Amino acid sequence: MNLPDPSVADSGSDETQPTIVSSGVHRLRGEHWSAASDDLIEEVPVALVYNGISHAVMLASPADLEDFALGFSLSEGILGRAGELYDIEINVACEGITVDLSIASERFAGLKERRRQLAGRTGCGLCGVESLAGLPPMPQVLPGGAAAVSPAAIREALRQLPHCQVMRQRCGSAHAAAWADAQGNIVCVREDVGRHNALDKLIGALSRSGAAGDGNGFVVVTSRASYEMVQKTASAGLPALVAVSAPTALAVRQARAVGLLLAGFARADGLVVYAGGEYLAGDTAAPAPAILM
Secondary structure, three states: OOOOOOOEEEOOOOOOOOOEEEEEEEEEEOOEEEEEEEEEEOOEEEEEEEOOEEEEEEEEOOOOHHHHHHHHHHHOOOOOOHHHEEEEEEEEEOOEEEEEEEEOHHHHHHHHHHHHHHOOOOOOOEOOEOOHHHOOOOOOOOOOOOOOEOHHHHHHHHHHHHHHOHHHHHHOOOEEEEEEEOOOOEEEEEEEOOHHHHHHHHHHHHHHHOOOOOOOEEEEEOOOEOHHHHHHHHHOOOOEEEEOOOEOHHHHHHHHHHOOEEEEEEEOOEEEEEEOHHHEOOOOOOOOOOOOO
16 A cells, blocks of 8 residues: 655744644544544754753743743742843744743852753763752742642642643643642643643743732642652642642652642542642541551
8 A cells, every 4th residue: 555655734833933733644444544634743952041051952842932941940940030030032943942041140150050060970861960969959848828729629620621721632742731729720721742841831931920829729730740740849839739640659758748739640530649638628638648658
C-alpha cells in the first residue's frame, strides 16, 4: 500500500509562533484507510536569557511565554518576587525562541554565583540541574492561613477544567495547571506540552495578575505530582496541590514538611489525600496519616 507523505501546515498562533499545527495523516477505521488532517501541539526550544547570559533551554509550547519565564524564575529561586523582573523580550528565530529577561542586579549576581559553583560538575539528571548543589532550596513552611479546601470544591474544579483546556480539546496532548478558588471555580489555567511548564506558566500568570488573591484556593494539575510540582507550588506560596494522577514518595515527604495539602487520583467520585488532610473542609476531612515515610 502506497501512502503519500503527510503535509504539515501552521494552524493557529499567538504573539510568537503557532502553538498548534495541522498535519496530513492516514487514518485506519476497521479495514478502511482515509486521508485526513490532525492537529498537533507544537514543541520548540525556548532559551531563557538573564541580563544577556543564557541560563536554560527548555522544550515548551510557544504560548504564554512571559508567564512561563516569570514562573520559572520564581519557582527556581532565580527571583524572589515578580517585581525583581524589569523587562521581558521574546525573539523568534529559525532554531527556536529566545526570552530575554532583565532582572535586578542582586538577583543576577546570585545567578552568576550559582553558575560558577556548578561549572565543571557532572550531571545528576534532575530537570537540567547540573549537580546536587544546584537543587532549588527547600521552600519555607507555608503559613497555614489559607481557607480549607472542600472535596466539593475539588469536584467542581475537576468538572470545569476540561472545558478550559483549549489545546487539549484540539490536540489531546497538552497538560494543564489551573488555579481554583475556594468554591472550585477555575480562575486561571495554562497549558503546555510539559507538566512542569504548565505549572510555571500558571505561577507566572498568578504573580503578574494577582489572581490568586489571598491564597484561598488550590492548584489542580492534569499529571502526576512529582517532587518538582510540589516544590514549585510551595515556592509560590500556594497552599494546596491536587493531581489527577499519583504523587511520588519524595513529593509526599516534601509536602508534609512544608505543610502543603497534597491530593492525588482526583476524580469526580473521590481522591486520595497524601499530606495536609487536616486542611480539608467539611465532614470528610481526612485524619493524619498513620505511617510517615
